[in-house]
Amino acid sequence: MANQFKARQQHYRRWQQKPIEAAFSVLILSLILWAVWSTGSWLIAGADWRVVTHNLPLYAFGSYPADQRWRPLVWMAALLLLTITTLSGDHLPQPLKRLQPFLPWAWILMVPAGVVLLAGSANLQAVPSRAWGGLTLTLLLTTASGFLALPMGIGLAIGRTSNLGLVAMLCRIYIDLMRAVPLIAVLFFGQLLLPLFLPVEIEINRVLRAVMAFALFAAAYVAEDVRGGLQSIPRTQAEAAAALGLNASLTMRLVILPQAMRIAVPALTNQAIGLLQNTSLMAILGLIELLGISRSLLANPEYIGRHLEVYVWLAGVYWLLCSGMALLAKRIERQGRLSTSS
Amino acid sequence: MNRSKRWWWQVIIVIGLLTVMGILINNLAVNLIRTGLGLSFDWLWRPAGFALSEHPLPYQSSDSTAWALLMGWLNSLRVIFAGIVLATLLGVSTGAARRSLNPLLRQIAALYVGFIRQIPLLLQLLFWYFVAFLGLPSEPFAPLGAVIHLSNQGISLLGVTLSVEFAAVLLGLSVFTGASIAEVVRGGLDSVPRGQWEAFRSLGMTEGLGLRRIVLPQALPAILPALSSQYLNLAKNSTLAIAVGYADLYAVSDTTITQTGRAIEGFLLLLLSFLLLNLLINGGMQLLNRAVLRSQHHH
Missing domain, CATH: 1.20.5 (Single alpha-helices involved in coiled-coils or other helix-helix interfaces)
Known part of the structure; x- marks a missing residue:
């Protein structure tokens, strides 16, 4: 108690000694209060939220046929459920806990399941990919290209650090080239030029082309993060594995890579969050994902000049998604640490 | 093996x-x-046939396509270098603010970094353009006397007139990259032993002076490599300018490709331009790096 009082006294003395700093702080504080007040009153009274509230299905599903919307809804609900299950970890009720080892498989299966659900199959009416949109498409682009980029990036990283000189050089050229060009150029390549490199009879839809471009681009960045992990594993690990009689590929798979990946997780999280944010670039190239659908809504004369409402709403959605991903990554990181210590 | x-x-x-x-x-x-x-590059010397909203050198649509692409190049360089300067100022002061003694300053800096990094850059650019700048009144007004005149037709800063598109791209890129640079600077400051901070404080140096003369010089070797990759990111991200109609290299290339149908050739030129730009920034940063290392050896 006495200590606290003393500290406060010192605090006041510090302010008295620095009148300019104190005045500056008061000024900033009043500016913040003013900003909070005006933002708050705009959010409640000034804004016209109809552009958001009347179009929620569009933001969620794009122009997916209304009677089939349960399909993207089921997929997104499964994604949310899987996220929550992964996040709750040890707090799961006992019967569910036994399913935990299957979580990684469930995550890997999410992408093909999503594609089948959205595109349709034997019993489901076929829906062309140009009708996919909104949050569904944003999430599909992110998960599909993320799950493709991860193995590609790991392969590139191993190739770049391998002792096959030629392979290392080729991987290096690919990684450096990809990291030198802007993403939008790669996406442009995927949308307009990729078909030129394929035989006439093969036609891939625009969503798949976008996923391929994102994956090719992200793989180069994943590779550099994984390489960072690989290089931080001391040589003695490989030597110990060799002494135990493991061959090169087993050493990589069982000893080096698991440790390297654990180190790379924080960097890879940032890549994943970046990937989610970057899917918005497809709005420039004509896909109606979350940002694309908003741009077409703003072009509607009914919602003219409602930019701020839409952008604030989108910022909130992206912020929530990115924070969710950051939480997931923290969870994975902790699990990694636990499994090392046990 | x-x-x-x-x-x-x-x-x-x-x-x-x-x-x-x-x-x-x-x-x-x-x-x-x-x-x-x-496959041919003849179209480069034919008239471009499109107008550019902004061109640092004289240009009209009857000029050659190559000249139009050069204007795009110059527009890109303009916004990239202005962006690098502004983002560095913003990033260094924010990074330093996160390690300041003033708790209010620390909180604001953390809030800025945390918020900006969770929102897509493209969305931020659209916000700056459609809300912040196009939302200005059409009649110029001067909030700071003669220093700056603002209107939705353009910004005039100390007599230099900037287009709304340029200002939106510049501010969007700087605010976004500034947040990342702040993290780089904070990491660099943290790499300096705490004893150095305590030493200059106990000598009675002010925070600003101690930061400039004692801590930052020691943090610089840790900051510079990460800083150059942020500059490269800024350069690559400047291609999003197309979303607000700023005639940068990518936007002009895109228009050229639509007009001529020469997708492969146009794309190759775009790639070459970016490789060149990378070399330029990397080279500049390496010179800076070497200069910093040399000056530190002299001490």
């Missing part, structure tokens, strides 16, 4: 890669012949 086995592996990989590339290029050739396009 023994040497001959390694050699064989490499031969197999080269043959496989050459085969794949051969198939792709063959497909391309077939497709180009089918569409009657072929």
Whole structure:
């Protein structure tokens, strides 16, 4: 108690000694209060939220046929459920806990399941990919290209650090080239030029082309993060594995890579969050994902000049998604640490 | 792996890669012949046929396409270098603010960094353009006397007139990259031993002076490599300018490709331009790095 009082006294003395700093702080504080007040009153009274509230299905599903919307809804609900299950970890009720080892498989299966659900199959009416949109498409682009980029990036990283000189050089050229060009150029390549490199009879839809471009681009960045992990594993690990009689590929798979990946997780999280944010670039190239659908809504004369409402709403959605991903990554990181210590 | 086995592996990989590339290029050739396009760069010297909203040198639509692309180049360089300066100022002061003694300043800096990094850059650019700048009144007004005149037709700063598009791209890129640079600077400051901070404080140096003369110089070797990759990111991200209609390199290339149908050639030129830009920034940063290291050896 006495200590606290003393500290406060010192605090006041510090302010008295620095009148300019104190005045500056008061000024900033009043500016913040003013900003909070005006933002708050705009959010409640000034804004016209109809552009958001009347179009929620569009933001969620794009122009997916209304009677089939349960399909993207089921997929997104499964994604949310899987996220929550992964996040709750040890707090799961006992019967569910036994399913935990299957979580990684469930995550890997999410992408093909999503594609089948959205595109349709034997019993489901076929829906062309140009009708996919909104949050569904944003999430599909992110998960599909993320799950493709991860193995590609790991392969590139191993190739770049391998002792096959030629392979290392080729991987290096690919990684450096990809990291030198802007993403939008790669996406442009995927949308307009990729078909030129394929035989006439093969036609891939625009969503798949976008996923391929994102994956090719992200793989180069994943590779550099994984390489960072690989290089931080001391040589003695490989030597110990060799002494135990493991061959090169087993050493990589069982000893080096698991440790390297654990180190790379924080960097890879940032890549994943970046990937989610970057899917918005497809709005420039004509896909109606979350940002694309908003741009077409703003072009509607009914919602003219409602930019701020839409952008604030989108910022909130992206912020929530990115924070969710950051939480997931923290969870994975902790699990990694636990499994090392046990 | 023994040497001959390694050699064989490499031969197999080269043959496989050459085969794949051969198939792709063959497909391309077939497709180009089918569409009657072929491969040529003659179009570069024909009149561009489109207007540019902004051009640092005289330009009209009857000028050659190559000249139009050069204008795009210059517009890109303009916004990239202005952005690098502004983002560095913002990032360094924010990074330093996160380690300041003033708790209010620390909180604001953390809030700025945390918020900006969770929102897509493209969304931020659209916000700056459509809300912040196009939302200005059409009649110029001067909030700071003669220093700056603002209107939705353009910004006039100390007599220099900037277009709304340029200002939106510049501010969007700087605010976004500034947040990342702040993290780099904070990491660099943290790499300096705490004793250094305590030492200058106990000598009675002010925070600003101590930061400038004692801590930052020691943090610089840790900051510079990460800083140059942020600059490269800024340069690459400047291509999003197309979303607000700023005539940068990518936007002009895009228009050229739509006008001439020369997608492959236009794309190749775009790639070459970016490789050149990368070399430019990397080279500049390496010079800076070397200068910093040299000046530190002298001390």
